[in-house]
Amino acid sequence: xxxxxxxxxDPPAVHFDDEERPARDLSGRVGLGVAxxxxxxxxxVLWQVFRPLAQGSQFYxxxxxxxxxxxxxxxxxxxxxxxxxxxxxxxxxxxxxVTLIVCLYPINPFGGGYDGFLNRQGLLEPADVxxxxxxxxxxxxxxxxxxxxxxxxxxxxxxAYGYYGGLMPQNWDLAHVGLDxxxxxxxxxxxxxxxxxxxxxxxxxxxxxxxxxxxxxxxSGASRFFVDLSVAAFRRSRSAAGRxxxxxxxxxxxxxGSGTATAVSVGAVxxxxxxxxxxPPEQAGGMLAAAGVGAILSPPTLGAAAFIVxxxxxxxxxxxxxWAMIPTVLYYLGILLxxxxxxxxxxxxxxxxxxxxxxxxxxxxxxxFSSLILIVVLLAAGVSxxxxxxxxxxxxxxxxxxxxxxxxxxxRLFNALSAGVRGVLPVVAVCAAAGxxxxxxxxxxxxxxxxxxxxxxxxxxxxxxxxxLALTTVxxxxxxxxxxxxxxxxxxxxxxxxIIGPALLQLxxxxxxxxxxxxxxxxxxxxxxxxxxxxxxxxxxxGGRTIPTMWQALKYALPAFLAPIAFVLxxxxxxxxxxGPVLGIVWTTLAAALAVFGLAVATGGWVPGVGAAPLPAxxxxxxxxxxxxYLAPLTIAAGVVALSLAAFLAYxxxxxxxxxxxxxxxx
Numbered sequence: 001x002x003x004x005x006x007x008x009x010d011p012p013a014v015h016f017d018d019e020e021r022p023a024r025d026l027s028g029r030v031g032l033g034v035a036x037x038x039x040x041x042x043x044x045v046l047w048q049v050f051r052p053l054a055q056g057s058q059f060y061x062x063x064x065x066x067x068x069x070x071x072x073x074x075x076x077x078x079x080x081x082x083x084x085x086x087x088x089x090x091x092x093x094x095x096x097x098v099t100l101i102v103c104l105y106p107i108n109p110f111g112g113g114y115d116g117f118l119n120r121q122g123l124l125e126p127a128d129v130x131x132x133x134x135x136x137x138x139x140x141x142x143x144x145x146x147x148x149x150x151x152x153x154x155x156x157x158x159x160a161y162g163y164y165g166g167l168m169p170q171n172w173d174l175a176h177v178g179l180d181x182x183x184x185x186x187x188x189x190x191x192x193x194x195x196x197x198x199x200x201x202x203x204x205x206x207x208x209x210x211x212x213x214x215x216x217x218x219x220s221g222a223s224r225f226f227v228d229l230s231v232a233a234f235r236r237s238r239s240a241a242g243r244x245x246x247x248x249x250x251x252x253x254x255x256x257g258s259g260t261a262t263a264v265s266v267g268a269v270x271x272x273x274x275x276x277x278x279x280p281p282e283q284a285g286g287m288l289a290a291a292g293v294g295a296i297l298s299p300p301t302l303g304a305a306a307f308i309v310x311x312x313x314x315x316x317x318x319x320x321x322x323w324a325m326i327p328t329v330l331y332y333l334g335i336l337l338x339x340x341x342x343x344x345x346x347x348x349x350x351x352x353x354x355x356x357x358x359x360x361x362x363x364x365x366x367x368x369f370s371s372l373i374l375i376v377v378l379l380a381a382g383v384s385x386x387x388x389x390x391x392x393x394x395x396x397x398x399x400x401x402x403x404x405x406x407x408x409x410x411x412r413l414f415n416a417l418s419a420g421v422r423g424v425l426p427v428v429a430v431c432a433a434a435g436x437x438x439x440x441x442x443x444x445x446x447x448x449x450x451x452x453x454x455x456x457x458x459x460x461x462x463x464x465x466x467x468x469l470a471l472t473t474v475x476x477x478x479x480x481x482x483x484x485x486x487x488x489x490x491x492x493x494x495x496x497x498x499i500i501g502p503a504l505l506q507l508x509x510x511x512x513x514x515x516x517x518x519x520x521x522x523x524x525x526x527x528x529x530x531x532x533x534x535x536x537x538x539x540x541x542x543g544g545r546t547i548p549t550m551w552q553a554l555k556y557a558l559p560a561f562l563a564p565i566a567f568v569l570x571x572x573x574x575x576x577x578x579x580g581p582v583l584g585i586v587w588t589t590l591a592a593a594l595a596v597f598g599l600a601v602a603t604g605g606w607v608p609g610v611g612a613a614p615l616p617a618x619x620x621x622x623x624x625x626x627x628x629x630y631l632a633p634l635t636i637a638a639g640v641v642a643l644s645l646a647a648f649l650a651y652x653x654x655x656x657x658x659x660x661x662x663x664x665x666x667x
Contacts, residue, residue: 023075023422030087034074038421039414041067045208045421049386059107059114061196064204066103068421068428069142070096075425076145095138102135106190121190129182132189136436139195143433146426151487154495155436159184162440173453176444187439194439198311199431199494205386206307206317207427212420213371213393214301219416220396221406222368225361226251227269232358241277241348242339245270245284246291250332253295259526259534263292267541274542278348281544286552287342288541289534290335293526293557296489297328300375304427305493305522309515310385312497318379323516323577326589327563330576334559334596341604345612365403371396427490434494441498451502454479469507473517473568476500477561480521481528492522504568513567513574520564527553559599562629563592572631591636595628598643607647611654620646 026034044067053060073096074088088096105128106117120128144152166178179187188194217223230248248266253259267288274284296303299321306324310317342348371392378388397416400408408416441447458471480496487495496518504514526534529550539549566573566588574580575588597608601621607613613621620642627639 023425024077024086024088026075026087030074034071034422035414035418037067037071038418041421042208042212042417045204045212046390048205049209049390055107055114057201058192058196061200061204062103062106062114065195065200065428065432066100068425069103069138069432070099071422072142072146072425072429073099073138075422076142078145095141098134099138099142102131102138105131117190122186124182124186124190128190129185132185133181135195136185136188139429139432139436142429146429147488147491151430151433151491154487154491155433158437158440161446162444165444174446174449176446179440179443183443184440187443188436191439193442194435195432197435197438199308199434199438199490200428202307202311203304203424203427203431206310206389207304208421208424209386209389209393210301211423212417213389213396215416215420215423216393216400216408216413217368217371217396219406219412219419220368220400220408221365221403222396223252223265225365225368227266228356229358229361229365231269232356232361239340239343239348241270241273241279242287242343243336245274245287246332246335246339249288249291249294250298253292253298253301259289259293259295260537261292262295263288263534264537264541266292267538271541276349278346279342280346281542282539282548282552283342283346285535285538285542285544285549286554286556287335287339288538289532289549289553290338290527290556291332292534292538293523293553294328294331294335296523296526297324297331297520299324299328300372303523304431304490305519307385308490308493308497309519313511313515315512316379317385318376321376321379323512323579326576326578326585326592327516327520327560329589330563330592330596331557331560333593334563334600335556337559337597337600337608338556338604340608341600341606344606345604367399367402368396370399426488430488430490434491437491437495438498447498447502450499451506454500454503455506465507469509470569472503472507473565476503476517477521477565480518481525483522483525489522489526492525493519496522509568510574510579512577512579516577517564517567520560524557524561524564527557529554555603558603559596559625562599562625563596566592566595566629566631569629570631575631588631591628591631591639594643595625595639598622598625598628598639598646601643601646607650610647610650612657613646613650614653617646617649617653620649 041064044063048060053063073092078089078092107114112119117128124132140152140155143155161174162179162184163181164178165174165176168175227248230244230251233244233247245266248270249262252266253262267285270288271284274287275281279287302320302324306320307317310320374395375388375392378391379385383391397408397413400406454475455468455472457475458468461467461471476496479500480492483492483495497515501514501518504517505511509517526532527550529535529547532550532553535550535553536546538544538553539546542549563576566576572580572584572588575584576592578585598621601607601613602618602625605613605618607617607621624639624642624646627635627642630636
């Protein structure tokens with residue numbers, strides 16, 4: 001019997017996205033002080049939902065940033081020195097204090113107050129420029145502490161482009177009139193874009209509320225229940241261990257919304273059974289990482305970028321959830337097919353799982369699904385996403401009293417509120433820094449210029465509209481994958497949308513399809529070596545080598561890498577976003593599912609239900625997947641034929657292997 005500790009272990013920490021480096025584990029008076037400030041911010045966020053501040057949304061964002069950005073500098077170490085300090089240094093305290101001052105400067109009563117500051121827009125005083133410049137430096141430093149050097153370097157490059165772009169020869173495609181330093185600070189510090197643009201607005205409204213909800217749901221025992229249910233759902237079979245890991249990743253992802261956190265949490269519980277079943281450490285780690293990254297795609301708490309999609313396209317969050325349903329199913333279908341293939345390839349053994357009845361668990365603890373369902377019901381009824389998640393949080397807190405082990409007493413509720421805000425800190429740093437990129441892009445017109453450049457590159461091979469769209473899509477996918485190696489998912493989406501989004505829109509791709517294409521490739525870059533954070537976390541659990549674990553994670557997720565291309569190549573691709581007639585949605589989903597099947601054959605070297613696939617069968621499987629994803633009648637028919645031939649070749653290969661006489665050892 002495999003020993004499982006999911007019912008005994010403390011719930012995993014809740015994070016919202018794969019944005020963060022390890023935070024300090026603060027304790028004592030410092031930890032209590034940070035928790036108190038975080039709890040106050042949480043209460044402000046909840047108050048804003050029902051009683052918005054009279055001064056407007058930008059005023060609220062100023063106060064929110066003042067409450068959270070200093071915490072980033074206290075909770076995340078600078079990384080300088082031989083070893084990270086466990087407690088904030090004097091420099092950290094000074095930086096946090098300066099951050100608080102410069103954040104609150106726009107609403108201080110001595111400079112004419114908030115209205116006076118806004119009236120100086122475009123005509124900043126020297127003190128305004130100084131405080132804005134200091135906040136710019138501190139924002140980049142906070143981003144560096146939470147994500148590393150890549151995104152801050154990108155921000156500096158955009159700033160340099162804004163400042164020096166006017167010195168470029170005017171016949172250069174990327175030249176612009178140039179911005180002086182005062183104009184840059186004004187755009188960042190005293191406008192509705194910059195620091196206080198859409199990214200921070202989304203973090204300060206939707207995302208922080210969902211992190212609070214996730215923390216409450218986690219402490220109410222939901223995480224423990226989801227893992228236990230996944231274990232109990234399968235009985236003795238060769239695939240049980242892998243299926244359990246994937247199912248647990250999906251269910252736990254609805255709580256955390258973080259690929260790395262989900263992979264580590266699920267791995268801590270399921271690695272013993274995966275090891276006993278015979279999975280190599282790298283193979284198991286890749287599976288856990290791929291299942292964990294799917295958490296960013298799993299409704300109803302998609303990754304942070306999904307909320308930005310809703311804001312950019314001015315649609316409800318429920319609409320984005322609807323767009324995500326079929327792609328999420330296709331993603332996990334690919335992983336489950338890979339699991340079934342690996343069971344055969346690696347000779348995985350059956351393991352004895354605890355004989356707890358899944359029905360009994362559902363009858364006793366199924367109420368944990370109630371708050372998740374409530375979010376969807378309220379969104380469908382027209383309730384705002386912010387109020388929906390608050391009501392769901394209240395329900396989850398109330399239902400916690402049905403299990404004595406998970407009562408949300410005042411102390412535990414305090415911990416949940418503070419943990420929710422601490423979980424959003426890295427996202428705040430990223431979103432504030434992303435405001436630098438979006439503001440410079442808007443001021444200089446860089447997005448439209450790069451979009452035109454991308455399309456012109458695609459025209460090198462001809463002017464056929466279909467060919468141009470296909471090449472632009474491939475170039476965009478490569479660019480997003482490379483971009484995702486350096487920056488987190490949220491920043492990757494924001495940069496991709498302002499640069500690659502316009503190119504797709506110019507070629508006639510509908511905005512929802514273009515946005516979801518950019519979103520999925522931003523997410524899928526999380527399993528691309530050499531910076532796949534979820535694979536790093538999973539390898540730490542399994543003890544496997546990090547880089548091979550990353551390649552295994554890529555193998556599991558590879559079918560999902562190609563599926564989003566179907567969104568933009570043909571008009572029926574929009575049906576995969578549940579946009580169109582029911583019949584169209586059904587046939588495109590079936591075609592895409594067959595495509596994922598073919599791609600799984602190509603990457604796994606096995607045809608489920610038939611046997612091992614020789615090289616020609618694997619090539620045919622990959623070709624079938626590509627043809628089926630084009631979603632045109634002729635290519636679908638050709639894809640079905642290619643997939644059938646692949647299965648037939650695998651059948652012949654199996655027959656020949658069975659008929660071959662065993663080798664006689666030489667004497």
